[in-house]
Amino acid sequence: MATVTLREWNITSRRYYGLLAALGALIALGAYAFLQMEHHGHVITGMDNQVVWGMPHVFAVFLIVAASGALNVASTASVFGKAAYKPLAPLSGLLALALLAGGLAVLMLDLGRPDRLVVAMTHFNFKSIFALNVFLYTGFFAIVAAYLWLMLERRLQRHARAAGLAAFVWRLLLTTGTGSIFGFLAAREAYDSALLAPLFIVLSLAYGTALFLLVLIVASRWDARPVSDALLARLARLLAIFVAAALYFVAVFHLTKLYMARYDGVTRFILLDGGRYTALFWLGQVAAGGLIPLALLFHPRLGRSRAAIAAACLLVVGGGLAQMYVTIIGGQAYPLALFPGMQETSSFFDGEIHPYAPSAWEVLLGMGGTALALALVAVGLRVLRILPERLDDKIIDALEAK
DSSP, X not given: OTTOOEEOOOOOHHHHHHHHHHHHHHHHHHHHHHHHHHHHOGGGXXXXXXXXXXXXXXXXXXXXXXXXXXXXXXXXXXXXXXXXXXXXXXXHHHHHHHHHHHHHHHHHHTSSOXXXXXXXXXXXXXXXXXXXXXXXXXXHHHHHHHHHHHHHOGGXXXXXXXXXXXXXXXXXXXXXXXXXXXXXXXXXXXXXXXXXXXXXXXXXXXXXXXXXXXXXXXXXXXXTOOBOHHHHHHHHHHHHHHHHHXXXXXXXXXXXXXXXXXXXXXXXXXXXXXXXXXXXXXXXXIIIIIIHHHHHHHSTTGGGOHHHHHHHHHHHHHHHHHHHIIIIIIHHHSOOOSSXXXXXXXXXXXXXXXXXXXOHHHHHHHHHHHHHHHHHHHHHHHHSOOEESOBOHHHHHHHHHO
């Protein structure tokens, strides 16, 4: 790190405060949506007794999963000893903390009684995966915050590697816990699989790396800070590997469901007969979020273009939201198998595909949480020495030569 100087984000005040104003407006809209939902109740949303996790959960789970993956660069530097990534490790830690804060904010405000959160944090049912996740989330905040502090405090940097190893292990536990929320729900045929835990780990690698690359490209461009094209291309190839691995695990997950006859109905619903869910799966998750980014990132010329890399990252993010929509909402829209092998109908829509349309309030709440995460990143970049002043090819070569 002797050849690298970390500095605060030094963009013009007009651009910086303009960015904060735009993000603040989205946060205000999200807060207003929460107040409306709190005052009138969830009856003004598209959620009901069948679909109890709506669009806010799509945003929340995506941000939480991406928070784990945002630590990829820091883990690569500290745990795997790749010196070229060490100057970017503080940005990786800051982004991870901000994304988790934004995701948990949406999750908390979507609860029917967010004022009773203190009860959930002080009374635990340890047979519930939700109770375990309270410890995973708070532990992630504590460990990554300590890791970031050790990286930024020169006198303590010798301890950063140990903290990085702890953060690496904890992020795997965090994403395993998030995936297990769905995997442990045996009553929902669309979930009910141990494969969801490793699938969510792989998805976190792709989502977090995509968001990190977007933040790095935008932050360095706005501040005119040189960043090695070779390093960006290397990160882009890493993203491509994660995207390919995500597609592989999604394929294994659905092939496993197809192999068992009792899952034929729900698998056919997602892959063939699910209407918007099928379209989102094939066009959003597989094509836009997987195949097109792979084509861009593995292209011999486009794979080194910053514009193409940024476009691929945006597609991965969009595909990730589509995946979460299909997984979370599609899994609830398919009816519960109350009496396996029989058909049932009632005034409670038993045995029927349940319709769901997200309301504007739900979308605004999710966007508000995302804006909160980005605002935390912008403030952190402005007040902390996070970004390297220069990270061109000469510095990368010098770091790797040590």
